[in-house]
Amino acid sequence: MDRPLDLSKTHDSHLHSTYLGRGARTVLTVLMFGAMLAGCASPTSVKFARSTFSSLDTETVFVATNRKAIGKSDFDGERGEKIQFSSYAISIPPIHEVGQIEWPRNEPDPAKHFAVIKAQPFSETAGFKQHLNVAIDTPGARTVDGKREAILFVHGYNTNFSEGLYRAAQMKHDFGITSPMTLFSWPSAGKPGLYMYDRDSVKASRDQLADVVRMLTNSKAEQVTLVAHSLGTELLMEALRQMALSNDGRLPAKVKAVILISPDLDIDVFNSQLQVIKTLPRDFMVFVSEKDQALQISSFLAGDTNRVGNNIDETRIKRDGINVIDVSEFDGGDGLNHMTAITSPSLVSLLKGMAQSGQRKMLSESGLQTSLSDKLVDTATLPLTLVVKTTKAILNQ
Template identity: 35%
Template sequence: MLRYFFIFLLALPLTACVDRTISETVPTALSVGSPETVFATTTRAREPDGSYGFKRGEALQYLEMTVSIPPNHTPGTLDFSYANPNPEKQFVMAGVDELQGPSEMKARLGGKDEVSIFIHGYNTTQFETTFRAAQLSRDINIPGAIMVYSWPSQARGAGYAYDLDSMLFARDGLEQTVRQLKAMGVRRVILVAHSMGTALTMEMMRQAELREPGWASKNIEGVVLIAPDLDVDLFRSQMDTIITPPDPFIVMVSRKDKLLNISARLRGTTQGERLGNISSVDALADYKISILDTTAFNKDADSSHFVAATSPALLAIINSARRVSRTFDPDGRGFDVIAPNSVRNPTGATEIVLSETGQARVSSP
């Protein structure tokens, strides 16, 4: 088991020599790049220098951030620097405003009736998840406002156990975020979670359902789980509690996700499988979810754990589907284009296997 742990550390980006908690804010970057607004709620504690690190905070904090996207950005790429960023070629933080609670957040949202919340995974800093959310928003033209829920990850390769505890600690803050957005009058709240952030998302919905049956479908208009680092049996147990899941409910998987194989072995799972790299969807047949198989887009191990954000071909297919959707249904909902209602099994799971040509094989397990 110890051997797998060291392999897992070696598989992570080699950033030990870089202070990832620091990223420069450069307002002048907007004279070169184009702005992307990213709102945030966070359960990270505010440090004396104004940054938000890995310590757990007692209260939810509210932020509005402006990211400068380089002029020649191509879909699927995310280049940034922790020091001396180059706005000609890199994503740069151009501004960070601390907001005075939900009332100011509501004013800044400006009446937008759709908010997509990105929930990051393990080993991630606040600025890193903000840059990734900005990249995804730009690359697939996410409608409405984009927000990150930034939970207190230690952002260290050796911080996996700390992050597991922090993920559970952060459940209440995510539920509070959703409740406050709905109280502000936001009509549609979409949750887009990656890796360990999918476990946080499922646990948050489960706890809310136990207190108030039907809460998830009443307050969340769509869920996208990307490469979920989640035990399949645990997922089934969570779904059994969430009797009426949000619609659409999309699980993006890849059989080539090597990091999830390592995660499974760390937990003693002999099959080496997590929900995000499941080889057969038969165990999920009874749940009204869409399983989107993106295996065809995995070209190497480095991109296998977040192919939804790093594959230009997959991003192009999603964008093309959105353009067609807008042509025939201008009021169509944002993430429905990934798994249209017309192809979904109304009584159980739908498996959609995508190819690089844009063709999809649809089946019901």
């Protein structure tokens, strides 16, 4: 969610006439988002590098999308009729700063910008699964405890295809993720003023996301980690709810972790989704921040109701064992503090270090407070504190 309000440049102009003007709240939100996001433009299409050099760092991102295709390697904000699969090799520039995406203005220069250096579409699901399984089975792709893992990332609101793709590559690179990552790119319009269109796209994408999760659990992976951001968290939770409803309340056994980042999700809705799932995955983490300005606007649009992502009171979540991670002391690199967990250099460094040293269990101790000064010695933002609380719900019978 880091682009300016621009209703003049889009393939899908008819979306605007349908979804703009749904009342004063929507209009006000358009104006507020436009003002807050101005000056942070990102490209609206996938851009290939014409030349590369051998020393470039590259990240491979697998993609499953229900967007409408435009050409062989790009997709717009329209809703497609089926899931399409592909993979992309994305170069990371030597000047890359942790948490950032170095956007090209025109033709990308791999020395300065993120760029696609190769795209491979798959005409059949079987071909995609074959390539994904090869990546999963690569010895260097194992987790710290030697497990074969598949990771799924679901982007948030106001995200065009290229932004979701580059964001997945940025996360994979900055966190040092070796397991293959699949991006589920759902048809967000990629425009701040089309929040309601995006919400409807979430509803239209639930079944297809559930199909992708099932496909990953039927791969060679021994464990599957599901990560979602912003409005993508509602999409993921709805897909998991549907999967549980069709399987006597159970999720696939291979789903070992769910990570929700800045959830744009009503707390009551979240609690109702959780009630359907009998047994939660081993690790269930929710990153929240009181300083999330995007969720403040979302709360206003929803009638001043709290979103999960700006709620730091873990007692409002009516389910045991969910780790609520308060990152309010950190500043995100996106200006709105809506992507703090993936754009704050200090927080990325801390979480990366914990993951690589196998310290995930540190995020499952009630009331844990981990000081950055214990983990990092070269940051200018010391001391900052990561506060983790584990829910201990008392349900009314």
